[in-house]
Amino acid sequence: MGIQEFTYLLQGLAWTLFLTAIGFAGGIFFGLVVALMRVSPSAWLRVPAICWIGLFQGTPLLMQLFVAYFGLPLIGFDLPAWGAVSVALTAHASAFLGEIWRGAIQAVPKGQSEAAQALGLHGVSRMFDVVLPQAFKLSLPATVGFLVQLLKGTSLAAIVGFIELARAGTIVSNQIYRPLLVFGVVGAMYFAMCWPLSLWGRTLERRMAAGQAK
Amino acid sequence: MASMIEMQHIEKYYGAFHALKNINLTVAKGEKIVLCGPSGSGKSTLIRCINHLETIKSGEIVVAGHRLNDSQKAVDAVRREVGMVFQQFNLFPHKTVLENCILAPMRVRKLSRSEAEATARKYLERVRIGDQAEKYPAQLSGGQQQRVAIARALCMEPKAMLFDEPTSALDPEMVKEVLDTMVSLARDGMTMICVTHEMGFARQVADRVIFMADGQIVEENDPESFFSAPKHERTRAFLGEILAHH
Ligand SMILES: Nc1ncnc2c1ncn2[C@@H]1O[C@H](COP(=O)(O)OP(=O)(O)OP(=O)(O)O)[C@@H](O)[C@H]1O
Numbered sequence: 538m539g540i541q542e543f544t545y546l547l548q549g550l551a552w553t554l555f556l557t558a559i560g561f562a563g564g565i566f567f568g569l570v571v572a573l574m575r576v577s578p579s580a581w582l583r584v585p586a587i588c589w590i591g592l593f594q595g596t597p598l599l600m601q602l603f604v605a606y607f608g609l610p611l612i613g614f615d616l617p618a619w620g621a622v623s624v625a626l627t628a629h630a631s632a633f634l635g636e637i638w639r640g641a642i643q644a645v646p647k648g649q650s651e652a653a654q655a656l657g658l659h660g661v662s663r664m665f666d667v668v669l670p671q672a673f674k675l676s677l678p679a680t681v682g683f684l685v686q687l688l689k690g691t692s693l694a695a696i697v698g699f700i701e702l703a704r705a706g707t708i709v710s711n712q713i714y715r716p717l718l719v720f721g722v723v724g725a726m727y728f729a730m731c732w733p734l735s736l737w738g739r740t741l742e743r744r745m746a747a748g749q750a751k
Numbered sequence: 752m753a754s755m756i757e758m759q760h761i762e763k764y765y766g767a768f769h770a771l772k773n774i775n776l777t778v779a780k781g782e783k784i785v786l787c788g789p790s791g792s793g794k795s796t797l798i799r800c801i802n803h804l805e806t807i808k809s810g811e812i813v814v815a816g817h818r819l820n821d822s823q824k825a826v827d828a829v830r831r832e833v834g835m836v837f838q839q840f841n842l843f844p845h846k847t848v849l850e851n852c853i854l855a856p857m858r859v860r861k862l863s864r865s866e867a868e869a870t871a872r873k874y875l876e877r878v879r880i881g882d883q884a885e886k887y888p889a890q891l892s893g894g895q896q897q898r899v900a901i902a903r904a905l906c907m908e909p910k911a912m913l914f915d916e917p918t919s920a921l922d923p924e925m926v927k928e929v930l931d932t933m934v935s936l937a938r939d940g941m942t943m944i945c946v947t948h949e950m951g952f953a954r955q956v957a958d959r960v961i962f963m964a965d966g967q968i969v970e971e972n973d974p975e976s977f978f979s980a981p982k983h984e985r986t987r988a989f990l991g992e993i994l995a996h997h
């Protein structure tokens with residue numbers, strides 16, 4: 538494998554990171570919206586959030602990518618491939634993060650919200666000053682775990698012709714007929730991204746278990 | 752004398768369960784009430800109705816001249832006047848002691864940070880915990896945490912304070928420091944309703960002791976008569992049990 542092929546893989550890697558970053562950033566923003574809607578006392582907000590979560594958790598990411606790539610142009614959104622993939626990943630991440638954070642919000646002891654109420658704090662302050670910071674901390678291990686899933690999930694973008702890391706690997710491998718070498722390198726790149734994240738997630742989890750035992 | 756808290760004909764249900772039955776209670780300005788009774792008798796429910804942590808089915812609650820109803824405005828007005836201290840402290844664990852104390856004054860009373868910090872330091876001194884202002888709740892003992900919780904409530908400069916078993920989650924050696932803080936608060940003329948089984952505290956500061964059972968006020972009297980000459984059978988049984996444990 539020459540420098541040219543390796544550069545090609547690095548370009549794929551850059552796209553993988555880019556897609557992950559977009560999916561995650563979009564997922565954080567819309568996931569927060571989904572989580573807040575999901576815990577709302579109003580059914581008008583809660584039910585759509587439940588449906589949204591169910592829809593994306595109940596179908597394969599592969600299908601979501603297909604629908605975004607082929608479906609969005611049909612209803613008039615003519616997006617480039619990376620745009621369609623970003624939309625799909627963002628929606629996917631918003632549902633999963635929304636559900637993770639819903640659980641975390643509800644895991645914050647009720648006394649916290651009651652103390653805030655007794656002090657006269659309103660809903661917004663109660664949520665953003667008191668509940669969410671604690672929920673975010675509780676959710677960190679699961680959130681990091683999902684980040685790893687999402688990073689690996691971007692490889693499915695290859696199905697709509699997107700050349701991210703996994704697809705770049707296939708192309709290079711077909712050119713130089715050294716599949717073991719090429720996929721070894723590709724695998725090592727995924728590993729180098731995911732392993733530290735997983736470790737970090739596990740450290741957080743252990744630290745929190747220790748905090749609870751106290 | 753002007754009344755600080757007035758509850759009239761309060762009925763409260765949890766689903767089909769009748770938790771408060773025709774509660775009538777008037778607390779004068781500066782008066783100290785101790786509320787006791789067996790577990791499940793409705794003591795917490797009663798004081799939580801006063802600041803609208805629980806909603807009532809019928810009856811009327813007036814706090815410092817504000818008639819409580821379901822409107823946010825009325826609820827805000829009432830919560831602005833009463834502070835509450837919980838059995839489990841309920842300090843915000845992700846905020847330092849000082850941050851715990853300045854949050855509501857800044858958000859609700861719209862004080863500037865420096866004003867809020869000055870107020871907070873004043874009340875933290877007052878509960879003798881001024882040197883712990885930069886620590887997190889988890890770094891403090893239970894007694895210290897509960898004193899912070901008292902200071903946090905005082906930072907809103909309430910006219911009345913509600914205490915829901917403030918010492919029953921504490922190790923025995925820390926009960927006294929919290930009770931001392933409450934006694935000093937009482938001496939300064941704060942209107943207080945305390946759910947507690949600390950009978951020493953009741954004798955020392957209460958103007959009236961109220962005994963509840965099954966969602967009703969069964970008996971009320973000044974502490975001396977309450978303890979020496981309880982009128983009802985249930986009160987006698989309850990006092991017997993409490994004293995046996997002490
Ligand atoms: N959120 C709730 N939902 C249903 N029932 C409740 C709820 N809160 C309290 N109850 C019931 O109402 C009754 C009174 O409860 P409350 O907590 O006021 O009692 P208490 O006198 O404070 O008891 P304790 O000494 O154990 O704190 C109990 O029977 C309790 O089971």
Ligand SMILES: [Mg+2]
Nearest residue numbers: 794795796915
């Ligand atoms: Mg109680």
